[in-house]
Amino acid sequence: MFSSINAFNSLSPALRAAIDKKQIAGEFTAQVLLEQMRALAEFDRQNSVMRSRLLKWKLLAIALAIVVLFISPLPFFLRLGISAVAIAAFIYLSIITRRLSQFAISENFGAVALPFIAILKQDMQAAQTLSIRLDLTPAIVSKKCIGTSKPYERGAYKKIVDTTYRDPWFDGSARLADDAILRWRLLDTICESKRSKRSSSGKTKTKLRHYKRSLVAIGLSLPNKSYGVSALASHSPQQPASKITVQHGNKRSDVKLARKFKAKSLEPIDPRALIDVISEAYKRATPPTRSAA
Amino acid sequence: MSGCQCKSGFFSLRDCGEPSLGQCSTCQRAMCYEHAAVASKFSQCRDCWARSEQQTATTNPRVANANNTYDDDWAYSYRHRYYDSGYSPIYLGSHHSTYYDQYDTRSFNQREGEIDDGSDNTRAGFNDS
Numbered sequence A: 001m002f003s004s005i006n007a008f009n010s011l012s013p014a015l016r017a018a019i020d021k022k023q024i025a026g027e028f029t030a031q032v033l034l035e036q037m038r039a040l041a042e043f044d045r046q047n048s049v050m051r052s053r054l055l056k057w058k059l060l061a062i063a064l065a066i067v068v069l070f071i072s073p074l075p076f077f078l079r080l081g082i083s084a085v086a087i088a089a090f091i092y093l094s095i096i097t098r099r100l101s102q103f104a105i106s107e108n109f110g111a112v113a114l115p116f117i118a119i120l121k122q123d124m125q126a127a128q129t130l131s132i133r134l135d136l137t138p139a140i141v142s143k144k145c146i147g148t149s150k151p152y153e154r155g156a157y158k159k160i161v162d163t164t165y166r167d168p169w170f171d172g173s174a175r176l177a178d179d180a181i182l183r184w185r186l187l188d189t190i191c192e193s194k195r196s197k198r199s200s201s202g203k204t205k206t207k208l209r210h211y212k213r214s215l216v217a218i219g220l221s222l223p224n225k226s227y228g229v230s231a232l233a234s235h236s237p238q239q240p241a242s243k244i245t246v247q248h249g250n251k252r253s254d255v256k257l258a259r260k261f262k263a264k265s266l267e268p269i270d271p272r273a274l275i276d277v278i279s280e281a282y283k284r285a286t287p288p289t290r291s292a293a
Numbered sequence B: 001m002s003g004c005q006c007k008s009g010f011f012s013l014r015d016c017g018e019p020s021l022g023q024c025s026t027c028q029r030a031m032c033y034e035h036a037a038v039a040s041k042f043s044q045c046r047d048c049w050a051r052s053e054q055q056t057a058t059t060n061p062r063v064a065n066a067n068n069t070y071d072d073d074w075a076y077s078y079r080h081r082y083y084d085s086g087y088s089p090i091y092l093g094s095h096h097s098t099y100y101d102q103y104d105t106r107s108f109n110q111r112e113g114e115i116d117d118g119s120d121n122t123r124a125g126f127n128d129s
Helices: A003-010 A013-021 A030-070 A076-101 A105-120 A271-281 B046-052 B071-085 B099-101
Strands: A022-031 A129-135 A145-148 A152-154 A157-176 A181-198 A204-223 A243-248 A250-264 B012-015
Touching: A013 A022, A013 A030, A013 A204, A022 A030, A030 A076, A030 B012, A105 A157, A105 A181, A105 A271, A105 B071, A105 B099, A145 A271, A152 B071, A181 A271, A250 A271, A271 B071, A271 B099, B046 B071
Parallel strands: none
Antiparallel strands: A022 A129, A129 A157, A145 A157, A152 A157, A157 A181, A181 A204, A204 A250, A243 A250
């Protein structure tokens, strides 16, 4: 039960600070960052397993209290005693669960950021550093709320309240081995729709729906001595359309790309979405012009 | 090329050039410590291991990495599947090899002896002459 708390205490001071602040920010080599992220992902996995175990024990404790108190043929005082112990165990487990929940980190971390950095490492020299800001808090928290609609009515739903959250959770920049400079930004906008309707039996039922819009924006600055940049669109029919701008400078050409994704759940986006946007920028690279080469 | 013959990178490929420590048992290329696949007990290069790996035939990184380590073996395996799904990486090195031709690698540098015919064919493989 205490393994997660012990695991937290055994983390490096930098990782403990990251969990406390719910943020990883700074400049790291890819290798150092990955080692930290892997340790954090492993801690989060253990923490998640422990919380689900505790939930089972909590349910068991409350079930035991109810069964012993109301169904068991044992003497009254014995039933009362066992139930009191079970309820005490339930409260204790709830406190532990609450403590462990404070260590919980956003799913985006392990599902998107970690594989992305592992890929990005391949395009960096060992000594090159990348600068990141990675928010570890979940998207649905009060500080990320940007507005709540007035209750309105639609169809069978007599009361709908939409709450919008804005979560700019991951951005960073890196100079790559080919001397390109990559900047990226991931922003989730989530609409939590609370819908209430009255059933035929007169009961009010409430549903919670989530709609997520993810913006993946990157900027790729390519050195003219190694690359030219085509302004023509190389649009793939399988991929959603991207907003793209190309700027040519004396030493570098910048490709900026932004793509939006829609989802009806809070699931993290596929990390391939971010990789695809960067590769789309690279698809515009052409051989350098003769004057620049 | 006397050093490691494997190529580093994901969006663009470059020569490794580190001193080689052995030879890949599959492709016979010289490979350095960094390019030897840990999962093959350092007998194969990471490229060959990725190509021979059959169990994780998916391009979804989350599905392909059940143990959450996202190590270099995983990255090379993912790179292989990503290239197979249609991305043609850019090669910026100067040591051409036919090994990567299957990915339709875009090479920007001319090889020795090649004549610029003025064509715009930049998607040719290394030995696609």
